Amino acid sequence: MSVMRAIVVKEFGDANVCQLIRDVPIPNIQPREVLIRVYAAGVNPVDTYIRSGSYSRRPTLPYIPGLDSAGTIERVGAEVTKFKIGDRVFTVNTITGTYAEYCVARADFVFPLPANVSFEQGSALGVPYFTAYRALVIK
Numbered sequence: 001m002s003v004m005r006a007i008v009v010k011e012f013g014d015a016n017v018c019q020l021i022r023d024v025p026i027p028n029i030q031p032r033e034v035l036i037r038v039y040a041a042g043v044n045p046v047d048t049y050i051r052s053g054s055y056s057r058r059p060t061l062p063y064i065p066g067l068d069s070a071g072t073i074e075r076v077g078a079e080v081t082k083f084k085i086g087d088r089v090f091t092v093n094t095i096t097g098t099y100a101e102y103c104v105a106r107a108d109f110v111f112p113l114p115a116n117v118s119f120e121q122g123s124a125l126g127v128p129y130f131t132a133y134r135a136l137v138i139k
Contacts, residue, residue: 013051
């Protein structure tokens with residue numbers, strides 16, 4: 001399979017600008033990246049700010065939204081040694097958006113997902129967890 005389904009945003013606005021596209025090319029990876037088969041994607045307030053165009057960082061249109069996900073490793077880059085195909089993982093940031101069947105992330109932003117944590121729970125470990133940790137522990 002060389003295509004995937006993904007939510008694509010072609011213009012900034014409310015939730016109505018999100019379109020399901022069924023023939024988006026599955027992205028390629030670089031040597032320090034992994035391709036993740038997404039089983040659950042986190043939906044965070046920052047995703048809505050970005051989609052509306054009101055966030056300070058505006059992606060180039062069109063784009064696939066989403067920063068957090070959980071799933072399994074589908075491919076590993078030539079320089080990636082800490083993961084193998086089939087590993088359960090979660091991400092805290094991605095290169096391509098997570099509102100898709102597959103996403104690409106740098107291996108250093110990907111972490112093992114324990115067997116006793118569901119994909120749904122894992123998709124909430126990125127932005128929400130690290131935001132809370134920063135607010136409660138670091139500051």
